[in-house]
Amino acid sequence: MRSNVISYLKVFWGFKMDFELSNEQQLLKDSVSRLIADNYDLQKRGAIIKSADGYSKTVWKQLADLGLLGLSFSSNYGGFDGGPVEQMIVLEAFGTGLLIEPYLATIVLSGTAIQSAADENKKSELLSAISNGDHLMAFAHSERLSRYQLSQVETRAQLKNGNWILNGEKTTVLHGGIADTIIVTARTKGSDRSTDGISLFLVPAKTKGITVNSYPTIDGMQAADIKLSNVSVPQNALLGECDKGFLIIENIEQHGIAAVAAESVGAMQCVLDMTVDYLKTRTQFGRPIGDFQVLQHRAADMYVAVEEARSIAIYAAMMTTEKDTEKRRHAMATTKAQIGVSCREVGQGGVQLHGGIGITEEYAIGHYFKRLSMIERQFGDVEHHMTTLSMMDSPD
Amino acid sequence: MELAFSSEEIVFRDEIRAFIAEKLPESARKNGGRWPHWSKEDVVTWQRILNEKGWAVPHWPVEYGGTNWTAVQRYIFIEELLRTPTPEPLSFNVNMVGPVICTFGNDEQKKYFLPKLRNLDIWFCQGFSEPGAGSDLASLKTSAVKDGDEYVVNGQKIWTSQAHNADWIFALVRTNPNAAKPQMGISFLLIDMKSEGVTVRGIETIDESRHVNEVFFDNVRVPVSNIVGEENKGWDYAKFLLGNERTGIARVGLSRERLGRAKKLAAKLPSFNGPLADDPQFKRKCATVEMQLKSLEITIMRIIDRQRRRNDSAPDPATSMLKLRGAEIQQTTAELLADVAGPMVAPTGQIRAAYEGDFPAELEETLGIIPHYFNSRAATIYGGSNEIQRNIISKGILGL
Numbered sequence: 108m109r110s111n112v113i114s115y116l117k118v119f120w121g122f123k124m125d126f127e128l129s130n131e132q133q134l135l136k137d138s139v140s141r142l143i144a145d146n147y148d149l150q151k152r153g154a155i156i157k158s159a160d161g162y163s164k165t166v167w168k169q170l171a172d173l174g175l176l177g178l179s180f181s182s183n184y185g186g187f188d189g190g191p192v193e194q195m196i197v198l199e200a201f202g203t204g205l206l207i208e209p210y211l212a213t214i215v216l217s218g219t220a221i222q223s224a225a226d227e228n229k230k231s232e233l234l235s236a237i238s239n240g241d242h243l244m245a246f247a248h249s250e251r252l253s254r255y256q257l258s259q260v261e262t263r264a265q266l267k268n269g270n271w272i273l274n275g276e277k278t279t280v281l282h283g284g285i286a287d288t289i290i291v292t293a294r295t296k297g298s299d300r301s302t303d304g305i306s307l308f309l310v311p312a313k314t315k316g317i318t319v320n321s322y323p324t325i326d327g328m329q330a331a332d333i334k335l336s337n338v339s340v341p342q343n344a345l346l347g348e349c350d351k352g353f354l355i356i357e358n359i360e361q362h363g364i365a366a367v368a369a370e371s372v373g374a375m376q377c378v379l380d381m382t383v384d385y386l387k388t389r390t391q392f393g394r395p396i397g398d399f400q401v402l403q404h405r406a407a408d409m410y411v412a413v414e415e416a417r418s419i420a421i422y423a424a425m426m427t428t429e430k431d432t433e434k435r436r437h438a439m440a441t442t443k444a445q446i447g448v449s450c451r452e453v454g455q456g457g458v459q460l461h462g463g464i465g466i467t468e469e470y471a472i473g474h475y476f477k478r479l480s481m482i483e484r485q486f487g488d489v490e491h492h493m494t495t496l497s498m499m500d501s502p503d
Numbered sequence: 504m505e506l507a508f509s510s511e512e513i514v515f516r517d518e519i520r521a522f523i524a525e526k527l528p529e530s531a532r533k534n535g536g537r538w539p540h541w542s543k544e545d546v547v548t549w550q551r552i553l554n555e556k557g558w559a560v561p562h563w564p565v566e567y568g569g570t571n572w573t574a575v576q577r578y579i580f581i582e583e584l585l586r587t588p589t590p591e592p593l594s595f596n597v598n599m600v601g602p603v604i605c606t607f608g609n610d611e612q613k614k615y616f617l618p619k620l621r622n623l624d625i626w627f628c629q630g631f632s633e634p635g636a637g638s639d640l641a642s643l644k645t646s647a648v649k650d651g652d653e654y655v656v657n658g659q660k661i662w663t664s665q666a667h668n669a670d671w672i673f674a675l676v677r678t679n680p681n682a683a684k685p686q687m688g689i690s691f692l693l694i695d696m697k698s699e700g701v702t703v704r705g706i707e708t709i710d711e712s713r714h715v716n717e718v719f720f721d722n723v724r725v726p727v728s729n730i731v732g733e734e735n736k737g738w739d740y741a742k743f744l745l746g747n748e749r750t751g752i753a754r755v756g757l758s759r760e761r762l763g764r765a766k767k768l769a770a771k772l773p774s775f776n777g778p779l780a781d782d783p784q785f786k787r788k789c790a791t792v793e794m795q796l797k798s799l800e801i802t803i804m805r806i807i808d809r810q811r812r813r814n815d816s817a818p819d820p821a822t823s824m825l826k827l828r829g830a831e832i833q834q835t836t837a838e839l840l841a842d843v844a845g846p847m848v849a850p851t852g853q854i855r856a857a858y859e860g861d862f863p864a865e866l867e868e869t870l871g872i873i874p875h876y877f878n879s880r881a882a883t884i885y886g887g888s889n890e891i892q893r894n895i896i897s898k899g900i901l902g903l
């Protein structure tokens with residue numbers, strides 16, 4: 108495994124083991140961090156959560172103007188040809204501010220779908236539209252009883268008179284309520300659990316027959332349950348090859364995993380920093396509580412958990428471009444399992460060491476804990492990925 | 504030595520079950536599965552039903568409305584309530600201030616308060632913690648200065664659960680700021696929340712509910728007769744109370760109820776091969792919790808039994824073990840349930856409104872899961888954090 112990682116890193120960072128950021132990458136990190144620091148204190152975030160759309164058009168525009176939305180898309184479609192490291196830098200910074208904008212839904216999940224499956228026309232149309240911030244998208248895949256089984260798709264699509272007719276129900280679609288275009292996965296053949304026979308469709312949100320029930324999620328984001336009743340879209344709404352959508356979906360999830368891994372590192376680092384700070388300032392029994400060794404050790408374990416997550420997030424970033432499907436699968440399952448373990452240890456530890464104040468809405472730590480708790484359950488939890496891994500051969 | 508429930512105990516358990524089945528009001532039954540669950544009215548109504556039957560305070564001395572039940576029967580009773588679940592008899596009344604008044608109160612206090620505590624005519628809250636006095640409770644600053652036949656109380660409490668529903672507060676106050684040890688200058692005072700100068704401010708918690716509050720005292724005048732026991736002996740009563748709180752806080756039945764719900768939900772959800780409920784990993788996790796609960800359950804009964812035979816009011820450091828493990832297992836089961844639900848935990852309660860009256864009933868069941876999990880994180884903080892319980896065990900039992 109070690110030689111493997113090193114070889115990836117070597118390829119990526121110009122044939123040497125180098126974890127330092129380049130000047131451009133450092134610049135990127137600084138500018139995103141500044142944007143977050145200036146625009147995203149807890150109070151402003153709270154106001155955005157309570158606003159009608161649940162995201163800030165102003166912040167979204169700023170992200171577009173800084174070139175962050177199109178960062179990882181090809182310059183052929185108005186992007187900046189950024190690689191996985193750039194993406195990681197941005198998401199880590201988003202994690203420090205607990206950004207609730209529709210970046211994961213629009214850029215990471217939908218963007219990956221389009222990049223990996225759309226034809227040239229759609230790519231240039233949609234990628235530039237989402238890069239400049241004018242167009243929002245959502246990825247509607249999960250269903251009420253699908254849990255983490257990616258191939259569990261009961262929503263149906265049938266070709267009738269040259270149109271696709273979609274019927275079914277999608278649940279907790281991230282930012283589904285504000286999307287202009289929704290990517291819907293549906294079964295075009297086979298049984299409910301078969302990997303063969305799933306297809307993806309580009310569906311304008313305003314299409315007749317779509318009912319969207321949108322609500323805030325526990326981590327301050329937005330999601331929607333989307334009902335499709337005889338939704339009719341033209342034949343060219345099909346995204347990628349008919350029946351062969353499973354690999355695309357898996358690829359979307361893998362990019363999602365790499366993204367939340369990076370985001371969680373930013374969030375966990377904040378939890379650690381806040382906690383260490385609190386240990387130094389909160390006094391009980393006439394001394395800072397950081398004097399108590401049991402708390403020092405728990406903080407030390409949290410530190411280790413953050414560093415493990417950081418390493419695995421780097422690994423994930425590298426492996427998103429791995430061509431061998433099995434290797435990539437293994438890497439992403441490994442990543443998400445480690446991220447889940449770290450999120451739990453750091454999130455719960457942060458709350459515990461803060462005592463009562465840790466469970467209040469007024470104080471930041473609880474908000475980080477909630478986002479980390481959600482990330483644990485996004486794209487598969489620890490048990491899910493550990494089971495996946497136990498059914499695979501280790502590539503090392 | 505006898506570990507299985509005897510046939511009499513089984514009969515007893517069935518009697519309790521039948522009573523609950525017959526008498527638990529529909530609203531309380533329904534709200535048990537929701538979040539936030541019981542309304543104040545649910546709690547009051549149920550406790551009055553129990554009180555009418557003579558079961559509101561089974562562990563109190565018979566002369567004050569208790570029963571002659573054995574430790575095992577008392578345990579069976581509370582576990583049956585928890586696993587149904589029904590609202591619990593208000594802990595502040597029946598497990599905390601009630602036993603303190605029974606043991607240390609004067610006759611007038613007993614006569615006035617005990618019947619009202621049983622019947623929940625008075626709802627008490629617990630005013631111990633302060634912003635600067637959490638784990639280090641003895642450093643509390645809220646002062647009570649004698650002025651004629653009244654105390655004048657000034658200061659602030661925090662994390663006061665249910666203060667917004669409470670009629671009275673039992674507070675630890677400093678009556679002697681110059682005592683040799685801070686513990687020796689504290690008194691146990693009963694304060695009417697309607698007194699002039701008492702202000703309550705709610706604190707929203709991460710489960711987006713209101714459980715806890717800040718309570719401010721600004722020149723609140725309290726009759727001297729509201730002090731329990733002797734002036735400056737409040738710390739002893741508080742330790743007695745905390746010991747009782749720790750026994751009551753383990754809540755094995757609550758964990759069992761959650762485990763049952765986790766299994767039921769897992770039967771509906773897919774894993775790799777068939778339902779999650781059949782997944783060997785999941786079954787193993789459930790078995791682990793069941794093992795832990797069995798050990799805890801028997802440990803609780805051993806400690807209750809020992810206390811009963813010892814029959815004194817000195818605190819038993821072994822109760823720390825019950826609080827420690829009980830809280831951890833509560834967290835494990837809340838976590839297990841949240842893990843089963845997985846991505847279904849995402850929506851906040853506002854999803855009900857999003858559906859505009861069309862809300863699917865089966866979603867109600869998963870809605871309470873994540874607030875429960877968030878809230879369970881407090882279990883290792885309140886009632887003395889787990890770090891503090893470990894300190895007590897290592898000092899008080901192991902002599903370190």
Ligand SMILES: Cc1cc2nc3c(=O)[nH]c(=O)nc-3n(C[C@H](O)[C@H](O)[C@H](O)COP(=O)(O)OP(=O)(O)OC[C@H]3O[C@@H](n4cnc5c(N)ncnc54)[C@H](O)[C@@H]3O)c2cc1C
Pocket residue numbers: 400
């Ligand atoms: C297999 C082996 C190989 C070794 N090889 C070498 C070697 O090559 N060169 C060499 O110099 N030494 C060597 N050591 C010695 C080793 O460094 C010591 O055993 C170690 O420093 C612990 O000291 P101790 O055994 O006196 O235990 P103690 O220091 O007495 O510790 C007893 C326990 O108390 C804990 N403890 C002690 N202080 C603290 C503290 N401040 N906070 C919290 N917990 C504490 C310890 O973690 C331990 O659990 C070796 C030991 C072993 C077992």
Ligand SMILES: Cc1cc2nc3c(=O)[nH]c(=O)nc-3n(C[C@H](O)[C@H](O)[C@H](O)COP(=O)(O)OP(=O)(O)OC[C@H]3O[C@@H](n4cnc5c(N)ncnc54)[C@H](O)[C@@H]3O)c2cc1C
Pocket residue numbers: 389391392396399401402459460461462463464466628629630631632634636637638639661662663664665714715881884885886887888889890891894
């Ligand atoms: C939901 C909830 C309900 C509550 N209800 C009530 C109530 O009704 N009435 C009431 O009076 N109080 C109530 N409390 C308060 C509760 O008892 C305190 O939160 C608790 O005592 C911890 O105090 P603190 O929050 O100030 O944390 P701190 O004491 O500041 O502790 C912070 C961290 O330091 C650790 N720590 C502190 N001292 C030590 C030590 N010596 N060694 C090792 N670690 C240490 C703690 O374990 C914790 O992890 C409630 C709290 C919560 C969260």
